[in-house]
Amino acid sequence: MSQRHLLALFDxxxxxxxxxxxxxxxxxxxxxxxxxxxxxxxxEHPEIEEVLGDKxxxxxxxxxxxxxxxxxxxxxxxxxxxxxxxxxSKGGKPIVPFPPDFVLTYEMFILGGVYxxxxxxxxxxxxxxxxSPLYSAKVSEDQIGILVKSDxxxxxxxxxxxxxHQALEIQEEAGK
Amino acid sequence: MSVTTLLxxxxxxxxxxxxxxxxxxxxxxxxxxxLDACTGCNAxxxxxxxxxxxxxxxKEKYAHGQVMHWLRIERYWDxxxxxxxxxxxxxxxxxxxxxEAAPCETVCPVGAxxxxxxGLNSQIYNRCxxxxxxxxxxxxxxxxxxxxxxxxxxxxxxxxxxxxLNPDVTVRGKGxxxxxxxxxxxxxxxxxxxxxxxxxxxxxxVQTACQQVCLPGAITFGNLVDPESKVHKKWQxxxxxxxxxxxxxxxxEGGSKLRGYRILEELxxxxxxxxxxxxxxxxx
Amino acid sequence: xxxxxxDIAWAKINKDVLHSLENPRKMFWVMLVVAIAMxxxxxxxxxxQYITGMGVANMDNxxxxxxxxxxxxxxxxxxxxxxxxxxxxxxxxADWRKPIYRFAEAMTTFSLMTAGLFVFVHLGRAxxxxxxxxxxxxxxxxxxxxxxxxxxxxxxxxxLSSSILFLYVGMIPDLAxxxxxxxxxxxxxxxxxxxxxxxxxxxxxxxxxxxxxxxACFLIPLAVSVHSIVxxxxxxxxxxxxxxxxxxxxxxxxxLYSGCAAIITLFIILRYVFRFEEYMTLPILKKIVRLTFxxxxxxxxLNMIExxxxxxxxxxxxxxxxxxxMYGPYAPFWWSMxxxxxxxxxxxAFKRFQTNIPVMFVVSLLLNLGMWLERxxxxxxxxxxxxxxxxxxxxxxxxxxxxxxxxxxxxxxTLLFMGFCKLFPSVSMYEVKEMVYHRSLATKAAAGKLEAxxxxxx
Numbered sequence: 046m047s048q049r050h051l052l053a054l055f056d057x058x059x060x061x062x063x064x065x066x067x068x069x070x071x072x073x074x075x076x077x078x079x080x081x082x083x084x085x086x087x088x089e090h091p092e093i094e095e096v097l098g099d100k101x102x103x104x105x106x107x108x109x110x111x112x113x114x115x116x117x118x119x120x121x122x123x124x125x126x127x128x129x130x131x132x133x134s135k136g137g138k139p140i141v142p143f144p145p146d147f148v149l150t151y152e153m154f155i156l157g158g159v160y161x162x163x164x165x166x167x168x169x170x171x172x173x174x175x176x177s178p179l180y181s182a183k184v185s186e187d188q189i190g191i192l193v194k195s196d197x198x199x200x201x202x203x204x205x206x207x208x209x210h211q212a213l214e215i216q217e218e219a220g221k
Numbered sequence: 222m223s224v225t226t227l228l229x230x231x232x233x234x235x236x237x238x239x240x241x242x243x244x245x246x247x248x249x250x251x252x253x254x255x256l257d258a259c260t261g262c263n264a265x266x267x268x269x270x271x272x273x274x275x276x277x278x279x280k281e282k283y284a285h286g287q288v289m290h291w292l293r294i295e296r297y298w299d300x301x302x303x304x305x306x307x308x309x310x311x312x313x314x315x316x317x318x319x320x321e322a323a324p325c326e327t328v329c330p331v332g333a334x335x336x337x338x339x340g341l342n343s344q345i346y347n348r349c350x351x352x353x354x355x356x357x358x359x360x361x362x363x364x365x366x367x368x369x370x371x372x373x374x375x376x377x378x379x380x381x382x383x384x385x386l387n388p389d390v391t392v393r394g395k396g397x398x399x400x401x402x403x404x405x406x407x408x409x410x411x412x413x414x415x416x417x418x419x420x421x422x423x424x425x426x427v428q429t430a431c432q433q434v435c436l437p438g439a440i441t442f443g444n445l446v447d448p449e450s451k452v453h454k455k456w457q458x459x460x461x462x463x464x465x466x467x468x469x470x471x472x473x474e475g476g477s478k479l480r481g482y483r484i485l486e487e488l489x490x491x492x493x494x495x496x497x498x499x500x501x502x503x504x505x
Numbered sequence: 506x507x508x509x510x511x512d513i514a515w516a517k518i519n520k521d522v523l524h525s526l527e528n529p530r531k532m533f534w535v536m537l538v539v540a541i542a543m544x545x546x547x548x549x550x551x552x553x554q555y556i557t558g559m560g561v562a563n564m565d566n567x568x569x570x571x572x573x574x575x576x577x578x579x580x581x582x583x584x585x586x587x588x589x590x591x592x593x594x595x596x597x598x599a600d601w602r603k604p605i606y607r608f609a610e611a612m613t614t615f616s617l618m619t620a621g622l623f624v625f626v627h628l629g630r631a632x633x634x635x636x637x638x639x640x641x642x643x644x645x646x647x648x649x650x651x652x653x654x655x656x657x658x659x660x661x662x663x664x665l666s667s668s669i670l671f672l673y674v675g676m677i678p679d680l681a682x683x684x685x686x687x688x689x690x691x692x693x694x695x696x697x698x699x700x701x702x703x704x705x706x707x708x709x710x711x712x713x714x715x716x717x718x719x720x721a722c723f724l725i726p727l728a729v730s731v732h733s734i735v736x737x738x739x740x741x742x743x744x745x746x747x748x749x750x751x752x753x754x755x756x757x758x759x760x761l762y763s764g765c766a767a768i769i770t771l772f773i774i775l776r777y778v779f780r781f782e783e784y785m786t787l788p789i790l791k792k793i794v795r796l797t798f799x800x801x802x803x804x805x806x807l808n809m810i811e812x813x814x815x816x817x818x819x820x821x822x823x824x825x826x827x828x829x830x831m832y833g834p835y836a837p838f839w840w841s842m843x844x845x846x847x848x849x850x851x852x853x854a855f856k857r858f859q860t861n862i863p864v865m866f867v868v869s870l871l872l873n874l875g876m877w878l879e880r881x882x883x884x885x886x887x888x889x890x891x892x893x894x895x896x897x898x899x900x901x902x903x904x905x906x907x908x909x910x911x912x913x914x915x916x917x918x919t920l921l922f923m924g925f926c927k928l929f930p931s932v933s934m935y936e937v938k939e940m941v942y943h944r945s946l947a948t949k950a951a952a953g954k955l956e957a958x959x960x961x962x963x
Contacts, residue, residue: 087515087678088939089710097707104715112723122639126647133335135651137322137491145651148734149659155727156663159720163670166716167701170709172677174702182685184705185678187515187938192706286565286899295895315895324743330658331636332649348646350636351559351629353569354654358742360892362567366629368560395558396629485892488743 048196052179052216053207054188058090061189064210066096068193073202076195083177085190107165108158115157120150179216188213244446247421248339248412249493250403251445251463252429253455253481254314256499258439261312265431265440266292269316272404272430274390276371276378287368291401292316292431311499314431314440316401317342317363318484318492321463325355325364333398339408340445340493344400351396360485363400370395403442404429424450445493456481461495508788509604511945515938518784522930522937523686525779529927532778540919547913550906551626559629563904567896568888572907573627574738575880576914579763580620581661581735582756582876584668586764587613588728591671592721600943601792603936604784607679608775608922609768610672611931615921617665619914624658626910653737660731667727671720677703678713678935695928732757739883746826746887749814755807759876762804762846765797766872771922773866775931784932787860794859801850801872808847822892829890830882834900839882845875 055061061084068082084093094100124141132140166172177192184190193203200217207215269275269292276289295313323342326334333348334355356364371377372392378385386392389406393399411427424443432440443450445463456462459481460470466489470477480498554561564571587610594602625631637648637658648655681703684696703709733753740752749755772793776785815827830839849871858864890897925931 084707085705086707086710087682087705088935088942089714090707091714093707094711100708100711102711102715104712104719108719123650126639127650133332134326135332135335135649136324136327137336138327138651142651145656148656148730148737149650151730152656152660152663152727152734155723155730156667158723159663159667159670159727162716162719162723163674166674166712170712170716172701172703172709174704174709176702177704180704185682185685186519282560285560285563286568286901287560288566293895297894327649327651328653328742329649330652330654332646332652348636349630350633351631352627352654353629354652354738354742356566356569357744357888360743362891362893362896365566366559366564366569368564369558396631398629488892 048194049200050177050179050218051193051195051200051203051207052177052181053191053193053212054181054183054214054216055191055210055212056188057211058086058189060210061191062090062093062096064191064207064212065093067206067210068191068203069096069098071206073195073199076193076199076203081194083192085180085184085192087185087187087189102169104162104165104169107168108162111161111165112154112158115161116150116154118157119153120146123149178218181214181216245338245340246446247444249445249463250319250340250408251443251452251456251493251495252403252432253441253452253459253495253497255437255439255441255497256311256313257480257497258437259312259314259435259499260437261294261296261310262436263294264434264436265314266290266294268430268434269401271385272387272390273402274386274392276367276374278369278371279376282368289365289367289371289399291363291365291399293363313496315361315363315484316431316494317403318361318490318494319401319403320490320492322489322491324358324360324488324490328354328358330354339412341403341405341408342400343405344398344402346391346393346397346399349397351398353398355398360488360490364398365400367393367395367397367399421447424452455497456495459495459497463491463493466491508786509784509937509941509944511941511948513783513941515941518934518937518941519682519686521781521783522932522934523683525781525931526683526692526927526929533923533927537920537923540916540923543916544913544920545916547910547916550909550913554626554906554910555631561904562906563902565899565901567891567893568885568899568901570627570884570888572881572884572903572911573623575877575884576911577620577623577627578735578756578880578883579877580616580623580914580918581732582760582763582880583767583873584613584616584620584664584764585728585732585757585760586768587611587668588724589761589764590768591675592724592728595717595721596725600940601789603940604781604786604932605768605772605789605793606936607672607676607933608771608926608931609764610668610675611922611925611929612764612767612771614665614668614672615918615925617661617668618921619918620661621665622914622917623910624661653734653741656734657738660727660734664727664731667720667724671724673699674713674720675717675933676929677701678705679930679933681705682934683930692928729757732760744887744891745820745822746830746890747883749811751807751810751814755804755811758800758804758807759879762797762800763873763876765793765800766869766876768793769797769865769869770873773862773869775926779926779931781932784937790862790865791859794853794865797869797872798850798853801846801853805847808843826887826890830886833886833889835882835886835889838878839886842875842878842882845871846879849875 055064065084079098084097123146127141134140179192181190195203204215273291275291278288282288293315295315297311297313319340319342321340323336326336326342330352331348331350333345335343337343353366356362356366372394407427407429411422415422422444424447429442432442441452441455443452445453445456447453459479461468461481461483466486470479481495482498483492483495562571590602590606590609625634628634637655639648677700680696680700684693684700687693687696733756736752736756739747740749742748772785772790775781812827815823849868852858852864852868
């Protein structure tokens with residue numbers, strides 16, 4: 046059976062949350078609430094996390110790795126440059142002085158952290174993203190959308206659930 | 222670049238300025254200037270102009286403070302209300318003090334100024350990008366910046382005067398910082414000659430331009446680590462040590478009768494130039 | 506005083522802000538031409554200086570630094586406001602920053618770009634500025650990592666790139682709104698490309714939230730360290746009047762101060778030009794005015810600390826340098842700085858004036874004037890009276906070249922900022938919606954009732 050997308054639009058967060066909860070709790074043949082349901086909203090709703098299930102965020106690992114490697118890379122580059130490539134005494138100070146090296150290591154620690162966090166964000170959030178088959182501009186304005194993908198047979202069940210929770214509009218992907 | 226170079230470089234990394242655990246060997250250039258002998262004739266300043274291709278900037282720019290004299294004769298007067306104020310004038314020839322812990326070296330963003338193994342503060346013209354931080358940090362303000370492009374400016378070296386330029390020394394363009402180098406071109410030539418003969422430069426074999434023309438012999442220049450050199454003996458006689466920020470003799474009760482001192486010693490740049498205080502008429 | 510309505514229709518938020526992106530009115534083009542003319546003056550002066558030499562700027566020995574360094578520090582200082590609003594207030598859950606942080610962050614980015622210009626202008630051999638970039642090269646030489654000027658270069662690069670990235674990432678949901686509501690054309694293509702296909706999915710929001718918080722946490726120590734490093738240009742030197750340990754915090758306080766003052770100025774301008782009265786409300790203005798007042802008192806305190814440390818220190822040269830600032834050739838400017846920086850902000854302590862728009866506009870401009878003078882008063886008087894007596898009593902004033910370039914930098918900043926405001930939403934739409942949503946939730950919770958708020962807002 047082929048899979049089709051449905052997009053339901055709500056203008057009330059509580060109803061949308063209830064719809065999501067119901068979809069997760071009901072077992073519908075041909076629909077996997079873990080994989081096939083995406084909620085779209087104009088603002089973030091951390092409350093939905095409880096209802097959507099456990100979906101971990103990995104960005105912080107990127108941050109840690111990026112910051113540490115940025116700092117270490119910077120220190121070894123600078124100390125190496127001072128000791129090897131440019132081993133000239135300056136101002137009576139040691140060739141590899143720690144105070145200035147610390148300042149730059151700190152800056153590059155932050156640089157590495159920020160850059161790799163952004164990279165991690167793009168990877169973890171899946172951006173740039175391919176546009177969904179169903180989208181409504183209202184989602185970026187003030188309505189919440191729930192995009193589901195399911196087999197033909199489950200479509201009507203899903204529609205019923207959405208209507209029960211006062212969906213304003215249900216878009217359907219044209220049949221193939 | 223190999224692993225050996227890397228490890229060697231890293232093993233050097235804790236060495237501070239050369240006098241601490243790696244004394245200067247075989248050269249440490251230093252100077253001693255006797256202010257009692259100095260008459261303020263300015264011959265040294267002119268000789269420096271000739272030797273080092275210094276541009277003459279003209280009256281207007283001089284008044285503006287944009288003069289290029291690497292060695293300047295400063296004049297100070299006593300303001301003690303005497304009948305003839307000019308009688309109290311004192312002359313101080315001031316040039317780059319070639320500090321062992323030079324404040325200018327650490328702050329150059331591109332590393333155009335460094336410390337050489339023979340104790341000079343080097344200024345590398347091609348590397349300089351003209352940020353002028355070195356001059357900002359110099360306590361003596363002995364660094365001079367090329368505010369204009371003097372080689373292409375009229376009347377700096379008018380026709381046939383350019384024949385007088387020293388071929389051993391670069392002519393600097395605009396945007397570059399310069400300063401006294403203890404006539405490093407002469408030093409390198411002497412060192413090279415001596416080395417090819419398998420010996421060290423002897424005292425008196427090389428002279429800086431200023432030392433060469435000073436009639437009263439106020440300027441003594443030489444190798445401070447050579448125990449036979451005049452400059453070493455002078456420093457020793459005056460009990461002035463290179464690596465101290467306060468000399469032992471100055472801590473004595475009632476001060477010291479010795480005339481030798483270094484300028485702004487308390488800031489700890491460890492200058493390589495010692496001045497011998499003028500014997501004042503009032504002291505006799 | 507009217508604050509943002511909790512039941513405002515979110516569609517209206519979109520509409521109002523997107524309205525600011527429409528084709529500009531005549532006044533915009535007039536201002537743009539003026540800004541370009543200012544930049545032209547700056548470019549002309551710089552061309553003259555580039556060709557002839559730094560001497561035309563009237564600098565000499567010992568006055569080797571002038572308005573370029575002063576303005577450089579001024580522009581970097583002004584950039585701290587964006588970080589203050591975006592990052593620090595975000596961590597403190599101060600909702601009122603939401604309508605105003607977007608243009609503040611933009612201001613940060615453009616101030617840094619303007620500051621970068623001064624690095625170039627200040628160098629005697631600007632065409633070799635790449636010597637200061639640490640990259641493997643055929644010369645086999647690296648820059649001198651001990652130099653505070655080089656730390657500047659690295660810190661500003663870090664700060665500028667992080668700010669741009671932060672601004673961009675924070676703007677992605679808004680770019681999606683722009684993309685959805687634009688008529689087809691080059692703009693729609695631009696927003697489509699920049700929005701990276703954002704659709705507000707839970708996965709995207711989840712990661713977005715964590716990323717925003719993480720970068721905010723990084724930006725705060727970055728901003729503090731950047732201006733401390735800029736302060737190190739002075740503090741790490743030996744010169745009297747500069748070698749002061751309180752310089753890093755003093756500079757950071759001055760930076761926050763001038764940044765907040767600039768936010769007030771731009772707030773008033775944008776509010777009027779784009780008719781954002783609904784969002785950039787007077788309560789928010791009041792809060793930022795009070796914040797600026799608090800920072801002005803911190804700055805005043807740190808200024809007094811500097812003087813106190815001179816008094817306690819018994820260092821005759823430091824004392825002379827300070828007295829020179831008060832009674833010497835720069836005295837009128839120094840006292841103007843004290844007036845603009847410490848006396849004028851006292852007006853902000855009075856409720857009557859805190860939301861008086863004309864007064865606050867003038868006050869904010871005076872505060873920034875005071876801060877610019879402060880930077881100049883840090884740079885020049887120390888050269889006029891340093892350690893070495895031979896250098897004293899030699900007056901030096903900047904030439905028209907220096908003034909022209911400083912003047913041009915304001916035009917450059919204006920140009921960049923105006924371009925930004927017309928291309929990108931200067932009020933963060935999704936954050937305003939969040940602010941409204943959370944306030945309505947709070948009201949509902951307080952009222953103990955759970956009924957839907959107005960139409961279109963969930």
